[in-house]
Amino acid sequence: MKFAPTPKSGILDIDLYVGGKGHLDGVENVVKLSSNENPHGPSPRAIDAFKAEAKFLNYYPSSDHAELRETLAEVHGLDAERIICSNGSDELISFLTQAFAGEGDEVIFTEYGFLMYKVCTLSAGATPVVVTEKDRHTDVDAILAAVTENTKLVFIANPNNPTSTFIELSEIERLVAGLPEHIVLVLDGAYAEFVDGYDGGASLSDTYPNIVMTRTFSKVYGMGGARLGWGYSSKPMIEILSRVRGPFNVNSGALAAGVAAAKDIEYFELCIKRNAKARDRLAKGLADIGLQSEPSFTNFVLVDFGSETDADAADKLLQHNGILIRAVKGYGLPSCLRITVGKMVDCDRIVSILTEFQKGRAT
Numbered sequence: 001m002k003f004a005p006t007p008k009s010g011i012l013d014i015d016l017y018v019g020g021k022g023h024l025d026g027v028e029n030v031v032k033l034s035s036n037e038n039p040h041g042p043s044p045r046a047i048d049a050f051k052a053e054a055k056f057l058n059y060y061p062s063s064d065h066a067e068l069r070e071t072l073a074e075v076h077g078l079d080a081e082r083i084i085c086s087n088g089s090d091e092l093i094s095f096l097t098q099a100f101a102g103e104g105d106e107v108i109f110t111e112y113g114f115l116m117y118k119v120c121t122l123s124a125g126a127t128p129v130v131v132t133e134k135d136r137h138t139d140v141d142a143i144l145a146a147v148t149e150n151t152k153l154v155f156i157a158n159p160n161n162p163t164s165t166f167i168e169l170s171e172i173e174r175l176v177a178g179l180p181e182h183i184v185l186v187l188d189g190a191y192a193e194f195v196d197g198y199d200g201g202a203s204l205s206d207t208y209p210n211i212v213m214t215r216t217f218s219k220v221y222g223m224g225g226a227r228l229g230w231g232y233s234s235k236p237m238i239e240i241l242s243r244v245r246g247p248f249n250v251n252s253g254a255l256a257a258g259v260a261a262a263k264d265i266e267y268f269e270l271c272i273k274r275n276a277k278a279r280d281r282l283a284k285g286l287a288d289i290g291l292q293s294e295p296s297f298t299n300f301v302l303v304d305f306g307s308e309t310d311a312d313a314a315d316k317l318l319q320h321n322g323i324l325i326r327a328v329k330g331y332g333l334p335s336c337l338r339i340t341v342g343k344m345v346d347c348d349r350i351v352s353i354l355t356e357f358q359k360g361r362a363t
């Protein structure tokens with residue numbers, strides 16, 4: 001029989017998601033540096049907490065996430081009443097588009113913005129509006145110039161993925177001050193922890209109730225598999241988002257692991273330190289052989305090979321050596337490769353493999 005159902009408009013415009021590769025045929029001991037995961041894994045305390053939940057899987061999880069919200073509030077100096085927890089921060093992005101954007105509405109994001117902004121905008125039936133960046137940095141003036149009477153949401157990731165660049169809080173404040181106050185500004189802070197002294201924009205939401213900050217346990221906390229994210233905003237905003245949230249959207253293992261991970265400051269700081277050290281060595285090692293990257297504020301570097309052909313060849317060579325990194329053609333950056341900062345030994349191997357690659361190019 002022929003397949004007759006037709007999805008609503010916009011759905012078939014969504015490209016199917018192609019994630020970072022996880023394995024290579026015929027290659028053992030693959031090093032996965034394609035999805036910005038923490039190479040050292042989660043906090044041992046988070047693992048224990050997750051395991052301990054296993055025997056209570058017959059019970060539904062907490063629906064108000066009170067313990068996790070209170071823990072996050074304490075650790076980050078925030079108001080627990082203004083926190084919402086989600087099944088990864090991806091889910092929050094979808095709550096936002098569901099709640100604020102429909103047919104005829106416009107959602108603004110930048111040309112190298114995170115792919116989920118577009119997916120969720122189209123799912124909601126709204127229209128994506130893509131603005132250019134300036135030297136691979138979020139351009140506040142370009143965003144402000146793109147605002148129309150139909151604009152409902154603006155998404156920016158700061159630092160951004162896949163560019164690894166960061167704009168100062170003063171720039172974000174200039175952006176929110178220039179936006180009409182009915183427009184929701186989403187500050188995606190998936191990599192906020194990697195920027196020393198940056199609060200992800202949480203403090204700005206005290207003044208601007210239309211700001212939503214999103215955070216995740218998938219990156220520095222090493223818990224991508226648990227699917228845990230959270231958001232911070234004004235009380236009325238949290239009430240709106242809570243209406244579209246399923247009552248049991250976060251599972252009990254993730255909640256318990258999240259509480260333990262958030263409290264394990266020592267492990268968190270160790271991960272931040274290790275990342276900075278390995279990242280600087282990787283970036284410098286690559287720069288020394290003529291492979292430039294923007295200074296990274298994240299746990300990955302975006303390396304420009306100058307052409308798509310060379311980026312493809314380098315990708316192939318790394319794969320041949322069991323190293324998986326991320327091609328970013330889907331983000332409009334065909335000459336670049338995004339490399340997650342791995343363990344120090346992995347970074348050194350990448351530099352050594354690409355040193356040979358560069359020699360081959362020069363001849």
Ligand SMILES: *Cc1c(COP(=O)(O)O)cnc(C)c1O
Pocket residue numbers: 036087088089090091114157160161188190215216217218219224227228229
């Ligand atoms: C990884 C990432 C996320 C988060 O994803 P989760 O759903 O929390 O795993 C969100 N935004 C950006 C920009 C990211 O890179």
